[in-house]
Amino acid sequence: MTNKDAFAQAKKFIPGGVNSPVRAFGSVGAEPVIIQKAQGAYLFDVEGKKYLDFIQSWGPLIFGHCDKDIEDAVIQAVKNGLSYGAPCENETNLARLICEKFDVIKKVRFVSSGTEATMSAIRVARGYAKKDGLIKFEGCYHGHSDALLVKAGSGATTYGNASSAGVPADVVKNTHLAIYNDIKSVEEIFKNHEIGAVIIEPIAGNMGFVPADESFLAGLRKLCDDNGAVLIFDEVMSGFRASATGAMGIYSVKPDMITFGKVIGGGMPVAAFGGRCDIMDCLSPDGAVYQAGTLSGNPVAMAAGLASLTKINNTPELYAKLEKFAKRLMQGFSNAAQKNNIAFQTDVRGSMFGYFFTSKPVKNYADALTSDTKMFAKFHNAMLKRGVYLAPSQFETGFICDAMSEEDIEFAIKMAEQSFDEIA
Numbered sequence: 540m541t542n543k544d545a546f547a548q549a550k551k552f553i554p555g556g557v558n559s560p561v562r563a564f565g566s567v568g569a570e571p572v573i574i575q576k577a578q579g580a581y582l583f584d585v586e587g588k589k590y591l592d593f594i595q596s597w598g599p600l601i602f603g604h605c606d607k608d609i610e611d612a613v614i615q616a617v618k619n620g621l622s623y624g625a626p627c628e629n630e631t632n633l634a635r636l637i638c639e640k641f642d643v644i645k646k647v648r649f650v651s652s653g654t655e656a657t658m659s660a661i662r663v664a665r666g667y668a669k670k671d672g673l674i675k676f677e678g679c680y681h682g683h684s685d686a687l688l689v690k691a692g693s694g695a696t697t698y699g700n701a702s703s704a705g706v707p708a709d710v711v712k713n714t715h716l717a718i719y720n721d722i723k724s725v726e727e728i729f730k731n732h733e734i735g736a737v738i739i740e741p742i743a744g745n746m747g748f749v750p751a752d753e754s755f756l757a758g759l760r761k762l763c764d765d766n767g768a769v770l771i772f773d774e775v776m777s778g779f780r781a782s783a784t785g786a787m788g789i790y791s792v793k794p795d796m797i798t799f800g801k802v803i804g805g806g807m808p809v810a811a812f813g814g815r816c817d818i819m820d821c822l823s824p825d826g827a828v829y830q831a832g833t834l835s836g837n838p839v840a841m842a843a844g845l846a847s848l849t850k851i852n853n854t855p856e857l858y859a860k861l862e863k864f865a866k867r868l869m870q871g872f873s874n875a876a877q878k879n880n881i882a883f884q885t886d887v888r889g890s891m892f893g894y895f896f897t898s899k900p901v902k903n904y905a906d907a908l909t910s911d912t913k914m915f916a917k918f919h920n921a922m923l924k925r926g927v928y929l930a931p932s933q934f935e936t937g938f939i940c941d942a943m944s945e946e947d948i949e950f951a952i953k954m955a956e957q958s959f960d961e962i963a
């Protein structure tokens with residue numbers, strides 16, 4: 540079976556041939572390779588071709604594919620039943636691990652996707668604050684629930700429908716849009732509306748990679764305190780990725796609530812939202828805010844998450860190593876671009892990296908949109924051809940995993956040099 544044939548079959552039965560839009564490679568004018576298996580730092584397609592994987596399932600696999608410890612934990616858990624629909628001890632064990640690491644989080648509830656985590660966190664926040672207004676930032680992506688699909692990043696931006704069709708105007712009338720890293724735009728909204736919650740990716744990974752300024756986050760903290768609004772850090776991507784404690788490891792600003800996903804499931808569908816006791820106790824069955832899930836806290840998924848976070852705790856040098864690799868990779872890409880007079884910006888936090896084809900540093904969504912996406916597409920395809928699997932959209936982030944070696948990074952840099960020479 541060729542990639543082309545397999546994708547043609549997929550398109551017959553699945554809209555666009557994919558179950559999440561960015562996977563279709565549309566924005567780089569290509570077709571996806573169809574994956575047959577993965578191991579460590581590598582993916583293998585149905586034609587047997589090997590790729591160095593800088594997507595790592597869009598973040599979850601911080602130790603790479605088929606990590607032995609996570610794999611063993613999952614196999615053990617499977618033997619004890621796939622789902623109980625009743626409490627199990629590993630839910631508490633994983634919740635405890637998260638609360639121990641993030642001191643603002645006193646209680647967490649598990650869900651199965653980041654979309655559910657942010658949607659539910661906002662519901663609790665509004666229920667607690669007793670105000671409907673919500674502020675989100677242009678280019679931030681918080682999953683695909685209706686109220687959040689307004690100028691959303693990630694696939695929504697990639698496919699040119701940052702504000703989705705099918706979302707009634709009534710549903711988004713309480714969603715107010717502010718500009719990332721621009722505190723004045725937030726002040727303006729607070730002046731004119733009753734705001735119950737502010738949600739932000741403190742280290743944005745869904746308009747490309749754009750970390751917030753410390754002073755901007757401090758400004759948000761103050762506005763929320765002054766106006767009785769709940770500050771939610773969406774760390775579905777950056778939690779356990781940008782540092783061992785996500786944004787908390789980088790900024791001194793503390794949110795009221797944090798949402799998690801991706802790494803906390805180690806590759807299984809796990810996400811969570813947590814916060815202070817007085818906020819989280821608003822949740823049903825203790826409080827009046829309803830939220831539920833048939834497969835929430837699934838025992839196999841909990842075992843994978845627990846193995847993943849335990850391994851992170853037992854690997855103290857992890858983030859320093861991943862950041863060293865990310866910086867080396869971006870330096871290599873940068874040098875190769877510069878040699879060919881291609882405008883190029885890069886940034887790194889921990890295991891996350893990003894690059895834009897533009898001449899000035901990217902601070903917000905409008906800046907991100909100035910990137911030359913045609914050049915991005917050419918670079919992407921040139922790298923894929925050479926066995927380097929990078930996110931197929933400008934409006935995504937790259938990830939280093941622990942299974943990568945120095946040789947892998949040097950290989951990717953060499954391929955970038957060849958690719959820039961080819962496309963310049």
Ligand SMILES: *Cc1c(COP(=O)(O)O)cnc(C)c1O
Binds near residue numbers: 655657773776800
């Ligand atoms: C991936 C992501 C989500 C959505 O998570 P899903 O599991 O895809 O629903 C939400 N917020 C952020 C910051 C993300 O990166």
